Amino acid sequence: MLYVELIAQGLIQGSIYALIALGLTLVYGLLRILHVAHAAFFTLGGYVGVMVANQTGSLAAAIVAAMIVAGIGGILVFRLCYQPILHQPPFVPLIASIGLYIAAEELFRIVFGPSGLTYKYAFLQGQVIAFGSLRFKEAEIAVMLGSAAIIGVLSLLQTRTRIGVACQATVSDPQMAESFGISLRKVGDINFFVGSALAAFAGVMVSVLNNMVEPTMGSVPSYKALAIIVLGGLGSVRGTLVAALVLGVVESFGTIYLGHFLDRNAIAFAFLILVLMWRPQGLFARS
């Protein structure tokens, strides 16, 4: 039963990672940028979520508001921060992005205070019993179902709509797509909007799960998400999803069996380094 529980916990954590990492993959596929500042939208989502929920009492309103605000923020970051430096060597946008993230985290701390905010209402805090005797929080179930639903809808949009197909084409070969008249800028806007909105959704769900938001809540997921997209082969959406779930499970087992020797982050990165030494292009390299 312990195994089942560890796998379940790993999958819950993994689906949160997946939501965050998907945005990073969309951005990387399009611009070849490691968008570290992406995690700021996870945090932003949490803050907007708490504030809207506390004002309106509605979690749905909080989720929608968080996703829209973060989505627009994502477009602004794309246009103002990345677009002007795309022609520079890759470390330039990478370091710019790290700088942006650090500054953003500090802004959250300065504006909202270091100790964070909590929910006035209890959302999804009930217990659900599944698989015999395993207990889950409603919020945990919601995270899993929510991310599965969102990712499902996204993949439908991606294959069934014109704009979705255009985005997909651009991500797999930006130059080719541009020569077919697809606007890189428009696809960039969409990718940043969708990616940041997904991160914001994850931010709201995590804040509900922990009943709190704090300035640093994005830092660990941010670095983990980078590890995940690298594991997934950089730019491969399918690879990212699998890598996120695998990492979640590896961590939940690792903390039990290796916890006395390595902390949770070290387990994640030890796994990453081992995989990269074995397959330098990640688990699911695209050709």
Add this chain to the structure above:
Amino acid sequence: MEYEISLATTMAISVLFALSLNLITGFCGQISLGHAAFLGVGAYASGMLAKAGVPFLLTLPLAMLLSGALGIVVGFASLRVRADFLAITTMGVGFLFVGIVRQQDALGGEMGISAIPDTGMSKLAFMLLAVAMAAAAGLLSTYVRRCWMGRVFAAIAEDEDTVRVMGIDVPRFKLTAFALGTALAGLAGGLYAQHLKFIAPDSFGFIESITVLSMVVVGGIGSVVGVSVSAAVLSVLPSWFQVIGDYKLLVYGGLLFLMMRFSPGGMAALVARIFHPDRWGSK
């Protein structure tokens, strides 16, 4: 006077540390987001050895040796993975270092090591030692750039595949850059441990790695003078302006972003652009 001496020591250690990263990232073009781990290796090695009774001055070369040896191991990773993959791998090395040290009781775990025995040197003498080491690193960097190794490094930084078809053993040169850079970081770590008398895992985490990278980037990747000046200034900025102490990271983050957004060549390029607007080298 005591305060100024301590400040000067901090500056010298930061300059040494930043120059060590500049050898790897600036000269040889291998990005590292986990360089603080090597400062940590040097600090822990020197601190533990001093506590075991080894004379301070002897702990420094040992710290360099251990740090450089681990640097070569990480360097091997740089032979397997490139660019973005290398950035994330080195970031992983940083997290791995902190994660391992934190769980080891022998290394003081979460609490770190305190009460590192006195060096037997006066504060002034220790400062002079740190300044001398930083100056030596500066001279070494300047020399490296002017010798054939530096020329090969510069070429590798730009296009390692082409260097390979010029008959040059790229892996060995890369490993040399890692060995030199991480050994110098180990030296900086040894001085750091003795300067503060207390070290803990969190002093060598991701933020510290980014801080040193920001010193290099703000100074101008590859520029010895630029990197030295920016490391000296950025390391004491928080202590000079007590007001910004609380906003230290906001300033770091903001500077890093603005520099990359508006002058990717750092201060060195900014200065070059102002004084030699028509020189071809300044982009």
Add this chain to the structure above:
Amino acid sequence: MSALLSVGAITVRFDGVTAISGASFEVKQGELLGLIGPNGAGKTTMLRVITGVVRQSSGTVLLEGRPLDGLPTHLRIRRGLALSQQIVRPFRDMSVIDNVALAAGADKTTSPVKALFRTGRERELKIGHQLLSRLGIERQANESPQIQPMGILKRLELARALALEPRLLLLDEPLAGLNSKEARLLADTITEINRSGTTIILIEHNLGEVLRVCSRLVVLDNGVKIADGEPEAVMNDATVRAAYLGTGAAAQSGGQHAAA
């Protein structure tokens, strides 16, 4: 004349696709050999097998009778190969002369330790200037490659390869991207380099220039060697015409335009 390079039954497979299958040919000392074939014939892959960038699935490459198989690229270069790449890749942060001098300093860059204790480069600069004037780009010596037109960059790429003092020079489409006058001039330079003693393999799509300067041709098509011999005889070969024009066209037109 003995064989400087001999390529024996090379086969290359990527993910189940066969890029080269069982191709063999020899390059004799002092030759200027044209390696030609339609797009996707496997010419560049063959060059990469020789330089060790791509590993063959089977077969062997001998330089002066000694196998190169398994050696990393840089050691093959040290054995006497040099490559001028199809897409020019000068170091853009160095001046034109610095690019050539770096290659000319090969004996100072054999190991990091040696490179650390050598600083002077008068000899390399001298060699560099000689090569630049031989290739007619001495005037650009102290300029940045970033501002040079393609014609100059192609010559820089060649100068840098020559600075390695190769016994066998591999040229991957040196004429691509040049206008017909520039192409003719560079082809003359290549002939001159060959006459002064450097053996050359030339991969080139400009058949007019290839027929004018090469002493022998090897033709690849779909990874298979389909012809090997005197340029005229090769171009009159029915299989070669078919490869270039498509089977139907060759049968109808009699291959009159094969050399166009």
